[in-house]
Amino acid sequence: MAKKIAVYPGSFDPVTFGHLDIIERASKIFDHLVVSVFAHSAKKPLFTVEERVVLLKKALKNNKKVSIECFEGLLVDYLKKKKLQVVIRGLRAISDLEYEFQIAAINRTLYGKVETVFFMPSQRYAYLSSSVVRDIAHFGGDVSKLAPPAVVKAIAAHALKGR
Ligand code: ADP
Numbered sequence: 001m002a003k004k005i006a007v008y009p010g011s012f013d014p015v016t017f018g019h020l021d022i023i024e025r026a027s028k029i030f031d032h033l034v035v036s037v038f039a040h041s042a043k044k045p046l047f048t049v050e051e052r053v054v055l056l057k058k059a060l061k062n063n064k065k066v067s068i069e070c071f072e073g074l075l076v077d078y079l080k081k082k083k084l085q086v087v088i089r090g091l092r093a094i095s096d097l098e099y100e101f102q103i104a105a106i107n108r109t110l111y112g113k114v115e116t117v118f119f120m121p122s123q124r125y126a127y128l129s130s131s132v133v134r135d136i137a138h139f140g141g142d143v144s145k146l147a148p149p150a151v152v153k154a155i156a157a158h159a160l161k162g163r
Pocket residue numbers: 009010011012013016017018019022088089090091092096120121125126127128129130
């Protein structure tokens with residue numbers, strides 16, 4: 001039987017325990033998960049794409065079902081190029097719903113074969129986002145309950161460099 005492979009796209013700036021929760025859940029259902037960092041983001045990033053990939057690799061080094069990549073341009077073009085059709089997204093509190101529905105519907109319009117599969121995180125991560133981590137980091141706060149150790153270290157290194 002063909003392997004069930006899914007793509008989990010996002011900004012991951014930086015990866016949080018919320019993303020890792022979704023990845024754990026998805027990797028129980030799929031044979032392989034490609035976590036793909038979106039290389040063009042309108043938001044002012046805290047970490048470069050390369051740094052985000054390194055942080056994801058460190059956080060996921062024990063998960064044999066996951067590979068990390070990055071992509072540019074439209075997600076549907078990336079999916080076609082990779083011959084993949086399943087997209088994983090996470091749904092937090094209701095605020096995500098409208099945006100995620102819109103993106104899923106547009107992706108399906110652009111490429112009829114796409115199926116978007118949504119996962120709900122554990123309750124304790126339902127309000128966690130990368131932007132919350134970035135904001136706390138900006139003010140020198142402790143993010144160790146929100147993001148993996150590699151991210152905590154990278155944020156401390158940023159602070160030392162005065163970025
Ligand atoms: P984007 O900038 O495209 O929203 P993110 O990296 O912030 O990318 O998120 C990628 C995906 O992960 C999105 O589907 C988002 O809803 C989901 N996600 C982010 N944080 C969490 C969380 N705490 N719990 C569940 N899903 C999450």
